[in-house]
Amino acid sequence: QLTLPLHWQLEENILHDRSVENHVKIKLSKGLKCPLSPCQSILSENLFPDPKWGESPPPLEFSTEASFQVFVQDVEVVLKEQLKELPYNTVGNFLKFYEDFKQQDTLSLLPFFVQYKPKIVPGSLTCVGLSFSLISSILVSHIGKVFPEMKSILFLASCEEMITEFNFIDFSYLPKTDKGLKEHVLVAVKIKLKNRDGVIVLDPGYHVGIPVIVMADEQYPHTGWFVQSETKKSRKEYCYTLHQNLKYVNWTVRETRSGKTTVWGNLIYVGSKYLAHVSVSEKRNLVYNFRTLVVRDGNQPVAGLYCVLGGNARCTIFYRDMLGERAECKIPLGYFISSQLNLEYEHALDACTDQLKCNISYLKTLLKKVAEANLDDDFMPIVLQINSKLEE
Numbered sequence: 001q002l003t004l005p006l007h008w009q010l011e012e013n014i015l016h017d018r019s020v021e022n023h024v025k026i027k028l029s030k031g032l033k034c035p036l037s038p039c040q041s042i043l044s045e046n047l048f049p050d051p052k053w054g055e056s057p058p059p060l061e062f063s064t065e066a067s068f069q070v071f072v073q074d075v076e077v078v079l080k081e082q083l084k085e086l087p088y089n090t091v092g093n094f095l096k097f098y099e100d101f102k103q104q105d106t107l108s109l110l111p112f113f114v115q116y117k118p119k120i121v122p123g124s125l126t127c128v129g130l131s132f133s134l135i136s137s138i139l140v141s142h143i144g145k146v147f148p149e150m151k152s153i154l155f156l157a158s159c160e161e162m163i164t165e166f167n168f169i170d171f172s173y174l175p176k177t178d179k180g181l182k183e184h185v186l187v188a189v190k191i192k193l194k195n196r197d198g199v200i201v202l203d204p205g206y207h208v209g210i211p212v213i214v215m216a217d218e219q220y221p222h223t224g225w226f227v228q229s230e231t232k233k234s235r236k237e238y239c240y241t242l243h244q245n246l247k248y249v250n251w252t253v254r255e256t257r258s259g260k261t262t263v264w265g266n267l268i269y270v271g272s273k274y275l276a277h278v279s280v281s282e283k284r285n286l287v288y289n290f291r292t293l294v295v296r297d298g299n300q301p302v303a304g305l306y307c308v309l310g311g312n313a314r315c316t317i318f319y320r321d322m323l324g325e326r327a328e329c330k331i332p333l334g335y336f337i338s339s340q341l342n343l344e345y346e347h348a349l350d351a352c353t354d355q356l357k358c359n360i361s362y363l364k365t366l367l368k369k370v371a372e373a374n375l376d377d378d379f380m381p382i383v384l385q386i387n388s389k390l391e392e
Contacts, residue, residue, distance in 0.1 A: 046114065047113065047114055047386065048279070049276065051280045052275040052276045053274055053275060054274075056272045056273075057272075057273060058152070059153070059191050060150070060189055060190065062192070062194070063194060064194070065193065065221070068221070069221070071147075072221075074143050075202070076210060076211050078141050078143065079202055079204065079210075080209055080298035080299075082130070082133060082204055083204060083207060083296040083298045084298050086204075087125070087294060087295045087304070088125070088130065088207065088293070088294050088301070089126070089294075091124065091291050091305075091366060093121045093282070093285065093286060094286060095369050095370065095373065097116070097118065098373040098376075098379060100116070102379075109383070113286075113386065116286075117279070118278060118279075118282045120278065120282065126282060126285050127185045127204070127206070127285075128156075128185045128205075128281055128282045128285075130204040131156055131186055131204060131205065132156075132277075133204075134187050135187055139154070154187060155188060155273040156188075156273060156274045157187070157269060158184075158185065158269050158274040158277075158281070159269075160184075160266065160269075161266045162265075163267045181281075182269075182276065183284050184205060184206075184266070185277045186202060186203040186204075186206075187201075187203070187204075188201055188249075188270045189202075190246075196217060196219075197215070197242070198214055198215040199249060200212065200214070201214060201240060201251075207294075207300050207301060208238070209296075209300070210223070212226075216242045216246060218241065224239060225237055226239075228300075233257060233258075234255060234256060235255070235257075236253065236256075238252070239251075239252045239254075240268075247269065248268065248269055248270065249270055251265065251267070252264075284390070289387050290307075291306065291307050291309060292305070293306075293356070295355060295356055295357070301318075302355065303355035303356055304352065304356060305318070305352065305363075305367075309370075309384070310380065312332065312334070313332070313371075314333065315330070315331050315332075315333055315336075316330050317345075319348070319351045319355050320355065327351070329344060329348035331345045333367065334371060337368055346360075
């Protein structure tokens with residue numbers, strides 16, 4: 001159960017990776033064609049309320065680098081503890097959305113989605129719920145006692161992903177509400193270190209295990225480029241820079257896969273507190289065709305599953321083998337609604353659930369529900385259609 005400050009609860013009035021394989025979501029969702037034709041009804045609908053921002057938080061001030069480094073180290077301890085404790089989970093909220101849709105019979109999916117008001121689902125935390133939880137954990141730790149002003153300084157920041165045209169962005173104002181969705185949410189705190197401006201970015205949704213220090217002058221202790229994840233298949237590096245007006249952080253991603261390097265940018269708005277984290281960002285997450293459930297070791301995912309929905313979907317189960325190496329097994333979603341028994345699949349599921357700290361019957365029941373949703377002609381084709389239009 002999340003325990004959050006009252007003013008955050010009132011701002012949304014809702015209380016009730018990120019996958020390391022995010023490139024799969026990006027690549028496949030952009031290639032989807034609308035399963036229903038024409039798609040004009042999607043364009044004519046106002047799918048989301050306008051995103052909203054609140055006040056601009058003051059900076060947390062440090063007079064010495066030593067005191068600042070102690071603060072950063074303490075925050076990192078809390079961050080890593082949460083990454084280890086709380087899975088990143090976009091399966092539970094998807095199934096809650098599907099169940100809510102099936103429990104009514106008056107609206108088809110598109111009008112249902114338009115009026116749908118999502119909630120943070122306990123036990124199924126996306127970047128929104130994880131960021132909420134991280135703020136709460138920091139405030140109840142000794143950090144909150146040493147810095148009682150943190151209640152008004154820590155805040156949720158909005159992030160728009162896959163920016164391709166930075167030259168057309170007006171950095172003087174709030175993000176345009178009609179230009180792009182704020183798909184991602186993270187935690188930020190403005191800082192002033194001996195009169196030097198900066199921002200600390202905390203991103204539990206993308207499994208970032210360090211507080212990223214973004215100094216305006218890009219001098220020490222600015223984090224700069226760092227390796228976020230590295231496997232046999234790929235290497236992913238991040239770099240964050242602060243715009244001169246101190247309102248935007250440019251987050252650059254550099255991924256190398258099979259010898260080919262791809263670079264893209266994400267844009268974080270740190271000028272004001274983001275207030276539409278549930279009504280926009282959590283709601284957007286519901287119609288991604290990419291579902292993930294992973295546990296982390298404080299730095300990166302170590303076990304779990306991900307699947308790209310639609311058609312003959314498959315679920316990739318991954319875990320660490322006895323040598324500590326990543327092992328994975330691809331299982332058709334249809335397997336979970338059939339009576340077949342495949343020993344290879346069962347072995348992978350058993351190894352994965354051991355590291356997920358759940359029993360195999362729970363995981364198979366979960367994936368059976370996902371498989372049923374994926375085959376529902378009143379549901380999945382429209383989900384894919386909405387997602388496809390949003391990715392354009």
